[in-house]
Amino acid sequence: MALEFSARVGRIPVYPAASSYGSEQAMVRLASNESPYPPLAAVREAIAGAAEYLNRYPDPSSTLLRKRLAERYGVPQSRIAIGNGSCDILLAAGEALLEPGAEIVHAWPSFSVYPHLSAASGATAVMVPLDADERHDLEAMLKEITAATRLVVVCNPNNPTSTALGFAEIADFLAQVPGHVCVIVDEAYCEFNVLDDPECSLDLLGAHPNVMLLRTFSKVYGLCGLRVGFGLCGSERLVQALDQVRQPFYCNALAQAGAVEALAHQDAVEQRVAWTIAERISVDERLRALGLSPAQSQANFCWFDLGGTDAEDAAEREREVMGGLTERGVLVRAGGALGKPGALRVTYGTTNDNERFLAALADVLPKNSTVAA
């Protein structure tokens, strides 16, 4: 007899994991928006030091990490949430805020974890299409907010489309969102955004107790293997609610130690941002030379259409190009798994990684038709 699962298991989409895991071949891994740069020696040492005490449970309040974050961002410790990756905070927010009858508003295509929040809670998802430039359409999102809305997520820069909104647009949007609605501004990639100073959004917290800025050590700090993220919140109550719905000890001791140390090396962070932006400029230019039209990236990845005469043709191109790139040892992410068949999302890697990707792409792109849509 087959096991009987809850209805929510039937609703929750399976996370579209990249296909790179378990592969024995040395692949160029450009599928998960990771940092191509290894963790700093000082961070590795801090983790090794913490490993000596693994017979003890971690600090359930991540006290030192929250203290350091409070010093860096000027947000009181009591308004800082920590998570086992920022995904953990997103899922906890869904659990704390949503239930059947409630609504969540987010853009689409956007980060693939957002649909889990409605599916897991039984709330209704209102997914608002991006605008013609593949940016959030905040005006359309505002129109979808009702008395039943509990949560709005704005992903800035947006994954998978790499585009960002200016700070002023977000501030204007938040000024119009009713106070009963929690707004998570997911800023996983904000350090790569040159439209505004990434610290601008901190000003929003003073004015809006309903807002959380969601950030992570997974991207610019290159520590996604550790799983640690944080939310800078406009109110203490939100932090408490997130903790109420999770198991204690969600942030392990190695993650806490590594993150604390990583925060002390902002010069290295800035260096890595500069390297990534240099790669972004160069890769996007080469993509355009191939006849493609990458979106205006403000992140550590690019996003472009492969063209095609119709949806079927676009999906076929995606399959062919993905297959060709994998055969040549390059892993990228297919748009079909992320909400837009016929597009590709590619992380900027090291210069060598990017050369291999661009050479493989030039090899596999259809030669006899217009590539860009």
Ligand SMILES: Cc1ncc(COP(=O)(O)O)c(C=O)c1O
């Ligand atoms: C927009 C966005 N938010 C959140 C995350 C989650 O990151 P993590 O759980 O590693 O902190 C990701 C990861 O790719 C992301 O793209």
